[in-house]
Amino acid sequence: MERxxxxxxxVVKRFRDLARASRAVTGAGGSEHASRAGHAAEVLLDxxxxxxxxxxxDIAVEIAAFSEKQLGNARSPLSRIARDVxxxxxxxxxxxxxxxxxxxxxxxxxxxxxxxxxRPADLRVxxxxxxxxxxxxVLAGLQDPGxxxxxxxxxxxxxxxxxxxxxxxxxxFGWKALRGAMGGTFRIPVAARGLLPxxxxxxxxxxxxxxxxxxxxGTPLPALDLRVPTAIVLGGxxxxxxxxxxxxxxxxxxxxxxxxxLRPGSGQVESLNVAVAAAVILYEAMRQRRA
Numbered sequence: 119m120e121r122x123x124x125x126x127x128x129v130v131k132r133f134r135d136l137a138r139a140s141r142a143v144t145g146a147g148g149s150e151h152a153s154r155a156g157h158a159a160e161v162l163l164d165x166x167x168x169x170x171x172x173x174x175x176d177i178a179v180e181i182a183a184f185s186e187k188q189l190g191n192a193r194s195p196l197s198r199i200a201r202d203v204x205x206x207x208x209x210x211x212x213x214x215x216x217x218x219x220x221x222x223x224x225x226x227x228x229x230x231x232x233x234x235x236x237r238p239a240d241l242r243v244x245x246x247x248x249x250x251x252x253x254x255x256v257l258a259g260l261q262d263p264g265x266x267x268x269x270x271x272x273x274x275x276x277x278x279x280x281x282x283x284x285x286x287x288x289x290x291f292g293w294k295a296l297r298g299a300m301g302g303t304f305r306i307p308v309a310a311r312g313l314l315p316x317x318x319x320x321x322x323x324x325x326x327x328x329x330x331x332x333x334x335x336g337t338p339l340p341a342l343d344l345r346v347p348t349a350i351v352l353g354g355x356x357x358x359x360x361x362x363x364x365x366x367x368x369x370x371x372x373x374x375x376x377x378x379x380l381r382p383g384s385g386q387v388e389s390l391n392v393a394v395a396a397a398v399i400l401y402e403a404m405r406q407r408r409a
Contacts, residue, residue, distance in 0.1 A: 119200075121186070121212045126218045129181070129211070133221040136162045136232035136233060138200020140292035143261060143285075158235040159310075162293035165228045169199055171301025172234050177206045182232035183221055184214040191282055196229050203232070221291050236291055239307035244280035245320040245349070247307045252326050252347045253403055255281045255318055258363050260392060263288035268393035269352070274302030276400035277407075282309040282317060282349075318366050321349055328367040330359045331399060333389045336370030344403040352392055 122129060140162055163169045163179070172179060182203045188196050193409045204210045213221065215354060222231045239247075244254060255273050283290045290299070290308050310351050321328050329342070330351040351367060353359030364370070364377050373395055390398070 119204075119210050119212055121215055122183070122260060123214060125217055127217075129318045130182075130220050133162065133183075133233065136160055137223040137270065137293055140289055141153050141263075141294075147310040156173055158304050159291055161236045161291050161296060162223060163232040163234050164222055164224055164230075164293055164297055166195055166199065166230055169230050169232050169234075170195070170300060171204075172236075172304060173199065173206070175301065175304035177236055177304055179206065179234045181209040181211065182230060183195050183211040184212050185218050185227070185229045186228045199230065208232075219325060224297075234348050235384050236304065238291060238310035239280065241282055241309045241312040241316055242323075244282050244307045244309045245259060245317075245324045245326055247279040251345075251351070251407065252280075252324065253278045253344070253400075253407075254329075254349040255400070256349050256351045256376065257281065257283045257287045257394060258314070258359060259284065259289075259349055259357070260287045260352065262355055263292050263294035264298045265301075265355065265391070266290050266391045267295040268373070269304075270295070270306075270308060270395040271302040271395045272393070272400050274299070274305045276397070276404040278306060278400055278403075279343060280307035280309070282312050284312050284314060284317065314363060314366065317349070327369065328362055329369045329371050330367040331378045331395055332359060332364075332370045332372055334372055336372035339373050339399060339402050341370070341373055342371050342402075344406045348403070350396070350399055350403075354398055355392055371399065 163172050183198055184196055191197060198212050218227045255269060255278055257266060270281050270290060288295055290303060290310050296303055326347040326349050328349050328351055351359060351363060
């Protein structure tokens with residue numbers, strides 16, 4: 119097992135560079151190499167849970183750095199992960215707290231940070247991933263990687279067939295989005311880049327209905343039939359779905375708000391966070407399809 123004790127080591131720099139590159143939105147030059155469909159991309163995996171999920175989903179972990187303090191117990195979860203990485207041909211490093219802090223993108227590292235290789239899906243593959251009854255989530259201009267990750271996590275939990283992040287959205291394979299998805303990115307097909315015309319063409323080819331989520335004026339969610347092939351389009355956190363996108367979809371959906379107040383002053387929220395809205399819509403889709 120190798121040990122690194124210097125923050126100036128070339129491996130440490132590699133981790134730092136990957137953290138910086140993964141902050142870019144899809145379609146930006148900084149993330150070009152990491153989001154090309156069909157090509158394995160380097161991804162930064164921070165934390166015990168995410169590295170474990172990557173291994174469980176057969177994501178190749180090329181190199182993993184572990185806190186030397188936390189590897190003392192041979193029966194600890196981190197020790198088991200280290201053995202698994204090594205067994206699969208990955209490079210295992212031990213580092214002190216200062217070096218780990220330099221390699222990890224978070225302020226308080228949890229004991230392991232790794233570099234793996236994941237393969238983004240092709241947009242057309244995502245659209246036809248579940249040929250019998252697709253349920254796809256299309257992210258149109260979501261720039262918060264935390265929201266992107268949370269939506270992917272909900273999509274995986276509620277049985278969606280895939281996620282497409284259009285150019286201008288946060289890179290779903292960036293470290294922060296991966297961390298928010300908690301392994302969901304490795305469990306369903308995720309396209310890391312695409313353009314609206316490509317989505318429209320793919321939807322037409324596969325017979326998938328495009329439905330845009332809007333804060334008001336759309337079909338109330340309980341009244342929308344989600345038992346047909348559907349792609350839910352979610353707009354940016356502030357501006358929402360663009361007029362161009364609204365002109366291309368087949369329908370719109372709105373989550374009814376304003377339930378009877380349980381106490382004075384409650385029930386006045388006008389809209390939901392986009393990740394929460396996505397989870398509500400996906401849950402309703404799952405409920406309808408199971409029924």
